[in-house]
Amino acid sequence: MRAVLIGVVAVVVPVLAQGQAPAGTGQGGDRGVLGPLNALGQDVRRPPAPTGPPPRLPDGTIDLGDGIWVGGGPVNDIAQGLTRGEVLPLLPAAKALMAERAKRETDDPHLWCMPMGVPRSTPYPFRFVQNYTHKKPTHLFILHEGNIHSYRQIFMDGRRHPAELDPTWFGHSIGSYEKDTLVVDTVGYNDKFWFDRKGTPHTEQLHTIERWTRVTMGTLVNEVTIDDPGAFSRPFTVTFNARLSPPGDEIMENICQENNQFGVAGGHANPFADKEK
Amino acid sequence: MNRILLASLALSGITVGLLAQGRQAATTTQGSETGIQQISVGGTPRISPADGAKPAPRLPDGRIDLTGPWVAGGSNADIERDGGLKPGELPLLPWARQLRDSRKTENEPYTACLPMSVPRVNPYPWKFAMTYTSRGLTHIYVLHETGDAGAHRVIYMDGRTHPADPLPTWWGHSIGRFEKDTLIVDTVGYNDKFWFDSRGTPHTEQLHTIERWTRINFGTMVNEFTLDDPGAFSRPVQLTFTAAHIRPDLDLMEFICLEDNQYGQAAGFTPAQPDK
Numbered sequence: 001m002r003a004v005l006i007g008v009v010a011v012v013v014p015v016l017a018q019g020q021a022p023a024g025t026g027q028g029g030d031r032g033v034l035g036p037l038n039a040l041g042q043d044v045r046r047p048p049a050p051t052g053p054p055p056r057l058p059d060g061t062i063d064l065g066d067g068i069w070v071g072g073g074p075v076n077d078i079a080q081g082l083t084r085g086e087v088l089p090l091l092p093a094a095k096a097l098m099a100e101r102a103k104r105e106t107d108d109p110h111l112w113c114m115p116m117g118v119p120r121s122t123p124y125p126f127r128f129v130q131n132y133t134h135k136k137p138t139h140l141f142i143l144h145e146g147n148i149h150s151y152r153q154i155f156m157d158g159r160r161h162p163a164e165l166d167p168t169w170f171g172h173s174i175g176s177y178e179k180d181t182l183v184v185d186t187v188g189y190n191d192k193f194w195f196d197r198k199g200t201p202h203t204e205q206l207h208t209i210e211r212w213t214r215v216t217m218g219t220l221v222n223e224v225t226i227d228d229p230g231a232f233s234r235p236f237t238v239t240f241n242a243r244l245s246p247p248g249d250e251i252m253e254n255i256c257q258e259n260n261q262f263g264v265a266g267g268h269a270n271p272f273a274d275k276e277k
Numbered sequence: 278m279n280r281i282l283l284a285s286l287a288l289s290g291i292t293v294g295l296l297a298q299g300r301q302a303a304t305t306t307q308g309s310e311t312g313i314q315q316i317s318v319g320g321t322p323r324i325s326p327a328d329g330a331k332p333a334p335r336l337p338d339g340r341i342d343l344t345g346p347w348v349a350g351g352s353n354a355d356i357e358r359d360g361g362l363k364p365g366e367l368p369l370l371p372w373a374r375q376l377r378d379s380r381k382t383e384n385e386p387y388t389a390c391l392p393m394s395v396p397r398v399n400p401y402p403w404k405f406a407m408t409y410t411s412r413g414l415t416h417i418y419v420l421h422e423t424g425d426a427g428a429h430r431v432i433y434m435d436g437r438t439h440p441a442d443p444l445p446t447w448w449g450h451s452i453g454r455f456e457k458d459t460l461i462v463d464t465v466g467y468n469d470k471f472w473f474d475s476r477g478t479p480h481t482e483q484l485h486t487i488e489r490w491t492r493i494n495f496g497t498m499v500n501e502f503t504l505d506d507p508g509a510f511s512r513p514v515q516l517t518f519t520a521a522h523i524r525p526d527l528d529l530m531e532f533i534c535l536e537d538n539q540y541g542q543a544a545g546f547t548p549a550q551p552d553k
Contacts, residue, residue: 132409134334
């Protein structure tokens with residue numbers, strides 16, 4: 001039932017659907033059949049996340065792939081992941097770019113079905129796929145229902161980053177385990193995606209280190225170190241929690257570019273159309 | 278160097294999505310009608326014949342490893358020819374034949390970066406990502422290098438059956454099982470929007486497909502494909518496609534079809550609007 005609701009919301013109103021996790025109650029007093037409506041659509045009550053010990057793979061590694069997760073990254077504002085009282089160490093140029101973006105928030109590439117990059121999340125589920133091969137697991141994929149419904153690739157075979165990288169939306173990611181924590185080190189990003197709806201920027205110098213720790217059966221903590229001397233005066237760390245969805249929930253098909261009512265069909269000018277001219 | 282070659286392949290895919298459909302680029306001449314020149318996409322580096330002839334590798338539990346990455350193994354320019362039939366052998370119902378012949382390649386939803394679906398492929402690599410979880414092999418995902426138009430296709434391996442009334446989707450509802458070394462994927466619940474090929478071969482929501490994937494050696498995987506759609510075909514059809522392993526040290530690259538797609542609206546083409 002929940003999955004159906006989410007699927008519908010994702011297709012019909014992608015821009016509204018970017019709203020932060022459904023913690024809030026309805027604004028303006030609108031009510032749906034199941035309760036108050038918020039920016040996500042229907043406010044759905046969910047059982048608490050299970051708290052038992054996380055499952056393990058036959059080799060002893062923590063299993064991140066036995067279910068689907070929601071959360072684990074910024075949606076509205078990456079600064080929400082800072083410790084209380086801390087502010088983003090934005091350089092002046094980055095601050096100015098953010099102010100410019102605030103005037104045209106519909107330029108967010110995410111709304112145009114471009115990849116959301118790292119560490120951004122959506123209100124929709126995602127899944128870790130530890131690829132099972134005749135060698136040791138060599139690749140880890142992260143599949144998202146939301147955004148472009150595609151996958152991110154993490155090399156687990158011990159390789160290093162190439163010396164010269166083609167900038168891409170998801171960069172070049174290498175992963176390893178430190179005890180029970182999956183550590184993903186990524187460089188080679190392009191500078192196109194926004195960290196959040198507020199337009200927090202970065203440059204191609206961005207280097208992220210994600211530390212994913214499944215602290216209980218139902219909670220996965222993502223501690224991300226962001227180092228980008230092109231946009232920030234110092235490295236900083238943000239923390240976001242992901243929550244396990246109930247058993248039986250699956251990632252649904254969501255094709256952003258199909259009938260995207262946000263884009264040209266919604267009366268918004270394509271922000272990419274005039275960049276090259 | 279080969280990575281650079283792949284990068285340029287991906288680039289040509291972005292720039293001329295339609296043209297990149299020509300798996301056997303040299304043999305197609307569809308360009309003249311649309312005023313676009315056919316270009317060669319070169320070739321994704323395949324495994325050497327000697328390595329390809331080696332036995333198929335097995336997972337620790339003895340099951341065959343289907344991971345890949347692979348190229349081909351499905352329809353592309355013309356499902357009839359690609360699947361091993363002679364011209365005219367595909368038992369299309371009259372309305373379906375008429376629809377196919379009236380369709381123009383530039384209207385294929387795939388060229389507007391919508392999902393290519395089953396059994397379509399393009400000249401870029403793809404993988405069977407076989408999950409490794411505490412519950413065993415619960416899902417197999419098909420990941421195409423064409424990230425958004427390839428999206429990810431899910432095959433449920435946990436023994437579930439099809440829902441009674443599936444919501445029509447681009448990729449349908451797929452359940453898989455192994456029969457000895459063959460992966461059998463049964464899919465229903467497709468929408469009728471995607472084309473089987475750039476020729477425009479149609480289907481309806483009654484489509485039911487059965488894929489039988491057999492990795493006959495390290496470098497080769499055969500897809501024995503049953504296509505059953507009483508809405509568009511007079512009888513079920515049996516087709517055969519073959520996938521080739523690419524060089525094992527190569528990986529899927531990032532390819533976002535929708536980014537700077539010079540084929541779609543930017544080139545003046547508007548995809549067909551079946552609802553209008």
